[in-house]
Amino acid sequence: MPNIRRLEIVLANPQIVYYSGQCVRGQVIVELNKDTKMREIRIKCRGRAYIYVDSDNQCSQEFIDNTIVLIGKPREETILPAGNYSYPFEFVLPFGIPGSLEDPIHRRGYVRYWLKATIEIPWKSDPEYKTLFTVASVLDLNTWPNVVASRVKVSDSKTVCCCCCETTPIKATLRIDKTGYVPGEWVVVNAEFQDGTGRGVAKSQICLEMLTTYRTYSGCETRSKSHCVVMKHGPVSGGGSDAWVNEQFQIPALPPSTLPGCALIFIQYFVEFKVDVVGIPFDLELAIPITIGTIPLQSTVQMYMPSMWPSPDPVVTQQPYGQPSGASLPFNLPPPSYQECMFGKVNTKEYDDRHAGGNMSYAPAYIYYNWMQPLQPSAPPMANVRESSM
Structure with a gap:
């Protein structure tokens, strides 16, 4: 030129x-x-x-x-x-x-x-x-269906067959504090497993997984999985157990769980607990679906900054340039x-x-949201834990 x-x-x-x-x-x-x-x-x-x-x-x-x-x-x-x-x-x-x-x-x-x-x-x-x-x-978790603001639990077990004999199953449980989060928020995870197979466990890990589905108008589709966060525990000897007690990870900068107006791409997020048993070709996997939004739950804001939430009713205010106009946000x-x-x-x-x-x-x-990591909470009493439908 x-x-x-x-x-x-x-x-x-x-x-x-x-x-x-x-x-x-x-x-x-x-x-x-x-x-x-x-x-x-x-x-x-x-x-x-x-x-x-x-x-x-x-x-x-x-x-x-x-x-x-x-x-x-x-x-x-x-x-x-x-x-x-x-x-x-x-x-x-x-x-x-x-x-x-x-x-x-x-x-x-x-x-x-x-x-x-x-x-x-x-x-x-x-x-x-x-x-x-x-x-x-804009995805407001306070108005989104299926977002649970209380603790959620899922459990499962698998039995290993060896020489036509079934072993005692390996059992695992996963609990998270809720199912709706915003980027920058901390997820509190509790999980445990008991190895009944006697084989031992090579490792266990907790992941935040993003599942993206690409679907054409004719119905052809493909899916891709991305591990956004991975936390690992080391090996456990045969017959042993391990527990994840109030472990935390932060939601990274990710797109929300919906693409309104897009007919081709669909996003889902899961918190997964995987237990890798030694010598077998499959893992014991537990998953709880979560929603990642852009406006946090009111209960979350109350926890992070309780003195800044005088009323449970959101107020519509004029947003600065670059913010969604007309979005329902707490004024403070x-x-x-x-x-x-x-x-x-x-x-x-x-x-x-x-x-x-x-x-x-x-x-x-x-x-x-640049929120500080919360103090370690106490382990949730089982009476206050909601079973996941998964």
């Missing part, structure tokens, strides 16, 4: 996080070394979901595809004198669009939003600049920060971006 010294998109929101219904505002900056013949300067705002099941089953869903012509007219050429130019733009995001999602590990799909500025030059490759931004979803709930997704960045450059500048390495940013 010898004539074009600079082509860049500068957004008004430095966090680059938006909610459905909000305006994406900014400027396209153009700096020319020489008078330049062109047809137009335009900017496009696009958002779509894409999934790849296999080579015969790929699918996409469009959420926004709008273009603004900043200067120029169709099929007419103009000469823009050398100098510096700034062209403001504004796009309104549709209501009900899903939040951003990337899959840098399995590369099966995404929900992605971006802006692309183009200078259309006759008989030459068009210089372009691309920038990505995050759309955040401290605003969360945004943190890059724990899975890191992905290269978003596609074939259509071969002439585009800009940083194509991108990770969505998710709501994150």
Whole structure:
């Protein structure tokens, strides 16, 4: 681009996080070394979901595809004198669009939003600049079905067959303090197992697992599992036992458990307890489904900051720029920060971006509550533990 010294998109929101219904505002900056013949300067705002099941089953869903012509007219050429130019733009995001999602590990799909500025030059490759931004979803745990604010328990056992004889089963139990969390919140886990097989246990572990389902309109689907948190205990000799007492892990920066408006990608989270028995090809696995949201349970806020919750009734207030307008939030709930997704960045450059500048390495940013680790609670009395339906 010898004539074009600079082509860049500068957004008004430095966090680059938006909610459905909000305006994406900014400027396209153009700096020319020489008078330049062109047809137009335009900017496009696009958002779509894409999934790849296999080579015969790929699918996409469009959420926004709008273009603004900043200067120029169709099929007419103009000469823009050398100098510096700034062209403001504004796009309104549709209501009900899903939040951003990337899959840098399995590369099966995404929900992605971006802006692309183009200078259309006759008989030459068009210089372009691309920038990505995050759309955040809102999931209020206080209104979400199946979120349990009390302790939940699940138990199971497995029997090992050896030389046509069944051993005494290995038994395990998993308990968590509730089933609804926000990123940055601590999960309190209690678990135990008793090895009745006599074989011993190589290890036991507690995981936070993310299960993502990619499903085409025709019903073809694939699933990917990602371990977001893993905690391990070491080996136990035959006939022994082990207990996890009030162990804690923090929910990392992750997308919420729903992508409203997306018909292709579905997210589930589980807290899992796995016991690896020596010498057999399967593990004893227990799992409790949980919901990861963006607005915490009232009981959670009362626990972390009891002096800051005068009333159980949430109040609708005017939210700052970059926050969801009209969301039901307690007026005194401290605003969360945004943190890059724990899975890191992905290269978003596609074939259509071969002439585009800009940083194509991108990770969505998710709501994150910087809450301190709570004091170790006492072990829950069994009378207060609710059995899981799993």
